[in-house]
Amino acid sequence: DTWKKYINNWGTKLGIEGRISPHLWRHARFTNWMIDRILTSKEINSKDDFRKNVLHTNQFKKELQQFSGHTLISSLDIYLDLAWEQLHGYTKVYSAASLKTTVESVESRIEDIESQVERNELTTVQAMQSVKSLLSAFKKDIENAIVNESKGE
CATH class of the missing domain: 1.10.287 (Helix Hairpins)
Known part of the structure; x- marks a missing residue:
């Protein structure tokens, strides 16, 4: 509960409106990490390119799992989708x-x-x-x- 209070206080101080929670912060952080990965690769122009060029390596899979705490690679697809949605307009x-x-x-x-x-x-x-x-x-x-x-x- 302490972490939740910290995040809520931090959000209030920053003027963030709407729902804020450690879990949402975690989602945003991981999505931004995915965006950084996409932007640093000149060979990635679509979600499929990203999967083909990055997700096929065991090292990257382990890094993703370690960073996110997920046990299944398939559970990371939501972050890829969110990253592409964010990038589409930028x-x-x-x-x-x-x-x-x-x-x-x-x-x-x-x-x-x-x-x-x-x-x-x-x-x-x-x-x-x-x-x-x-x-x-x-x-x-x-x-x-x-x-x-x-x-x-």
């Missing part, structure tokens, strides 16, 4: 957020390359190769975002 926002994150990542990587050159850890040729590789990956991310946007995803 793809455009994700594309913009994804590009912003990619730009920040490129900037950080360029700073790393500069530092490595200054410390003589990379030659100029190696640094240029790294920058070209980075630029190629960046272009691919932009192309993917454009394709997804044109599909209305």
